[in-house]
Each structure stands twice: as C-alpha cells, then as structure tokens.
Amino acid sequence: MTFQPAGATTIAAKTPASETARRNQPLQSFDLLVGPLSFSQATRRGLAFYLLSDGIAVWLATTGLVAQAFVLLGLSRLLAVAFGRLAAGRRSARRGLVAARRPWLEALLYLFTLAVVAAANGTGSFAASLSGFPASQALRVSAATAIDAAVGYLTVQGDGFFRVVTRGLLSLLKGLEAILTLTPWPVLFAVIGFAAWKRGGPMLLAVVWAALGYLGLFGYWAEALQTSALVLASLCVCLVIGIPVGILLAKSPVSRAIASPVLDLMQTMPSFVYLLPAVAFFSIGKPPALIATVIFALPPLVRLTCLGIEQVPLHVREAMQAHGATPLQTLLKAELPLALPSIRTGINQTIMMCLSMVVVAALIGGGGLGYNVLFALQNVQYGEGILAGLGIVFCAVLFDRLAGSGRKGGA
Known part of the structure; x- marks a missing residue:
C-alpha cells in the first residue's frame, strides 16, 4: 500500500x-x-x-x-x-x-x-x-566621512568614560605585571611545574619546563611575562563579559538573534581593523591593545557558554523545577555545572585567540614578545623573528596545557 x-x-x-x-x-x-x-x-x-x-x-x-x-x-x-x-x-x-x-x-x-x-x-x-561592477565613489566617500564624524563625536563626548576605562585596564595590567615580574624565576618554575605535574603528570611537567627553559635561556623571560600579563588581563575581561552574555543568549532567543550578527562581525573582521577604534578612543599603549584583544577573543567564549547552557537536558531543568528550585538555583546548581566542559573549551579558545593578537597588539604599544617579532620584521632579521615567534608558540603551549583538559600521565 x-x-x-x-x-x-x-x-x-x-x-x-x-x-x-x-x-x-x-x-x-x-x-x-x-x-x-x-x-x-x-x-x-x-x-x-x-x-x-x-x-x-x-x-x-x-x-x-x-x-x-x-x-x-x-x-x-x-x-x-x-x-x-x-x-x-x-x-x-x-x-x-x-x-x-x-x-x-x-x-x-x-x-x-x-x-x-x-x-x-x-x-x-x-x-x-x-x-566591472558599477561602483559609486561618492557613496564610499560619504560613508567614510560619516564614520569619521561619528568617531570624532564619540571621542569628544565620551572622553571622560574612555579615561576611566583606560585607567581601570591599565591598573589591571600593571597589577598582573607586578605580580609576575616581582616573583623570582625559581618560584615561577616551581609553581608552574607543580601545576603541570598535578594536571598531566611527569610528561606535562617536562613539556612545561622545556618551554620555560627556552624562554629563559634565549632572553625572552621579561617579554614573556609582559605577554602573559596581557593575555591574563584580556582573559579576565572576557570572563567578566563573556559568561554572563552567553547565559543571557541561552535564556533569551531575542537577545541571541540580535547578538549573533554582532558576534559574526567580531569573528570575521580582520584583526588589524580592531586597532582603529581602539586607538581612536583609547590612544596608544597597552589599554587599547587589551581592548582590541578582548574584541577579537570574546566571541568563542560567548558562543560556547550559550551552547553549553542550551545542551543541558530538559529533564534536568524539569526535575529542578519539580523540587521547587528558582531559576537562579537551577542555573547555579544544575546548568552551569553541566555546561562547564563547554565553558572550559571556550576559555581555552579565548586564550589561544588572545595569544594570536600579541603581534598585532604590538603595533599600538602592546609590548611583550609581539614587539620582538615586529622589530625583527621591520629590520629584516629573520633569525630574531623566528626565535621570538617560537617564544610565542611556547607561551601558547604553556597556556593550552595548563588551561586545557589534560589527563593524568600525558601531555
């Protein structure tokens, strides 16, 4: 039939x-x-x-x-x-x-x-x-002029707000740099090595100590600490913004529909373009480098936090509601713990994207290992550029192994 x-x-x-x-x-x-x-x-x-x-x-x-x-x-x-x-x-x-x-x-x-x-x-x-496609040069010029006028207006009208943000970010960066630079290198070796051993065993300990040894023996220790401070500061800002925004997007379809194009724009925009508004609003230095890094690295954390909350089984929420749990209790005691693996993956991706912005941030005064690579590029010093680039790679290995889901006994 x-x-x-x-x-x-x-x-x-x-x-x-x-x-x-x-x-x-x-x-x-x-x-x-x-x-x-x-x-x-x-x-x-x-x-x-x-x-x-x-x-x-x-x-x-x-x-x-x-x-x-x-x-x-x-x-x-x-x-x-x-x-x-x-x-x-x-x-x-x-x-x-x-x-x-x-x-x-x-x-x-x-x-x-x-x-x-x-x-x-x-x-x-x-x-x-x-x-050739019919283009309008007048339309392009008028659009660029309108953008310049808008940036100029915001720069003048929001000067007080931008100064406060700059001071706050600079204080965070200086605090992290002071903690890292004032700590003797044997202490950092011991503390980071102990964390690696607890997380991944002897193999991960050997990998971490080899990376730290490279940074120290080749004279990149101070620059690596500055890069680490920039990455950690960017990560802190991303955590403060990204996790709450991800939860909001998971709970509100309207917010997700509005934020999705914005996140797509943040992920697909060339990294050098982020430097333009950062310099326009925050001048030159480490705070605008941090702002550009946060804009570039924030979307993965937001998306993976939203994904982790959405993937919580429906029967878990129903069980919590049946036992009289409030929405906040359901979020804190059920949804966030179950979404933790996805959030950890988002944190790991954010760290990697922060490190990928190190060289770009050096163009506006970010310092660190990115400046070494930029200086070698400007002076056509191939060896220095490759060695500094390997230093960034070893920093990425350190952050990835320590922040990732390492298993006991393996790197």
Whole structure:
C-alpha cells in the first residue's frame, strides 16, 4: 500500500504507466553535464537542449566572439543546472510532492549566461559596463566621512568614560605585571611545574619546563611575562563579559538573534581593523591593545557558554523545577555545572585567540614578545623573528596545557 499525498490528482490513473513515468522523471544533472550517455527517458527530453547548447558553443568558438567558448560552456552549464535544480526543488517542496522538473528554467538561464558572456567580450561601452561592477565613489566617500564624524563625536563626548576605562585596564595590567615580574624565576618554575605535574603528570611537567627553559635561556623571560600579563588581563575581561552574555543568549532567543550578527562581525573582521577604534578612543599603549584583544577573543567564549547552557537536558531543568528550585538555583546548581566542559573549551579558545593578537597588539604599544617579532620584521632579521615567534608558540603551549583538559600521565 502506497501513500498518496494530499493535493495529488488522479490524472496519472487515466494515463498509461509508461507515459506517467516519462513525464515525472526529472531531468538529471548528469544528462545536462555530459550529454546523452545514459538510456533514460529524461535524456530524450534533454537531448534538444544539450545539442542546442553545444551548437551555440561551437558557433561562438568558430566566429571568435568569445575566447575559450568551451570553458565558458561548462561553467555556464554548471550554473544553469545548479540554479535550475534549486528552484525546482523548492517548488516541489512547497507543493508537498515530487513534481516533474522541466528544463525550461535551466535553458533560459543557460542562454542568458552565454548572451551576457558574449556581450562582455565584445566592444563598446556596454561591454565595458559588464566587465566591472558599477561602483559609486561618492557613496564610499560619504560613508567614510560619516564614520569619521561619528568617531570624532564619540571621542569628544565620551572622553571622560574612555579615561576611566583606560585607567581601570591599565591598573589591571600593571597589577598582573607586578605580580609576575616581582616573583623570582625559581618560584615561577616551581609553581608552574607543580601545576603541570598535578594536571598531566611527569610528561606535562617536562613539556612545561622545556618551554620555560627556552624562554629563559634565549632572553625572552621579561617579554614573556609582559605577554602573559596581557593575555591574563584580556582573559579576565572576557570572563567578566563573556559568561554572563552567553547565559543571557541561552535564556533569551531575542537577545541571541540580535547578538549573533554582532558576534559574526567580531569573528570575521580582520584583526588589524580592531586597532582603529581602539586607538581612536583609547590612544596608544597597552589599554587599547587589551581592548582590541578582548574584541577579537570574546566571541568563542560567548558562543560556547550559550551552547553549553542550551545542551543541558530538559529533564534536568524539569526535575529542578519539580523540587521547587528558582531559576537562579537551577542555573547555579544544575546548568552551569553541566555546561562547564563547554565553558572550559571556550576559555581555552579565548586564550589561544588572545595569544594570536600579541603581534598585532604590538603595533599600538602592546609590548611583550609581539614587539620582538615586529622589530625583527621591520629590520629584516629573520633569525630574531623566528626565535621570538617560537617564544610565542611556547607561551601558547604553556597556556593550552595548563588551561586545557589534560589527563593524568600525558601531555
């Protein structure tokens, strides 16, 4: 017994079975791409279109209207098949049944493509207009001018706020740098080594001590401490902002819909672009470097915190509500503990992205190992640049192994 969807007509019952099968058999992409090589009813229906397309390509090649006409033939045929089958699939889905796919849309799109390509390879102003997208220089200049005016207005009107933020971030950075730099190196070796041994055993201890030894023996100890202070300060700001925002997005679909494009913009924007507003609002120095690093490294923590909260099983929430737990108690005693592995992964990704901004932040006074790499690049010192870059790599290894989910007995 077969199921007949609602809305299907009984015309097929009055038509021979072979004729119905022939009409309902879709035109396959394989038939359009390689021609009548298979023995199907769809091939017979698509034969005229196939021969027409090849005839047009041969005519274009022999007359010299389009260079490499056969290459253009293949590309245009691929486009025609892709868009035509997409439109047919959507139409069939809306109807709730598998409808016969007519090749007219593919044929029209194919002919349109060849006509435009032939016109673009011709001469005259119309062909020149097809070769390049029509751009508006005035629109670009006006948009850039409006952005400059907005930045200038915010810089003047928010000067007090930006000064307070700069002082706060500078105090956090100086405090972390003081803790790290005033601690003797044997103490740091012992404390970091003990943490590595507790987390991953002797193998992780050997890896951590090797990384620390490289930084010390090659003279990058002070710069590594400055880089670590910048990474830790950025991580603190990301934790204060990212985890609450991630919880909010998990609890509010409206907030998630609003914040998702913003997070996409923060993740896809080139890292050098973050330096522009940071310098405009916070001048030059370590605070704007920290701000740019936070903007670049914040999205993974927000997304993974939201994902961890969303993946908490529904029966856990129902059990907490059945026992009279408030939403805050459910969050603190059930959702956050269950989402902790995802949050830890977000923290680890944030640390790695903070380290990836070290060299970029050095352009505006971030200091640390990033300045060594930047100085070597400016003075074409390959050896110094590679050694400083390896120092950043070893810092990343230290943070990754100590903050990641290491297992006992392995690195």
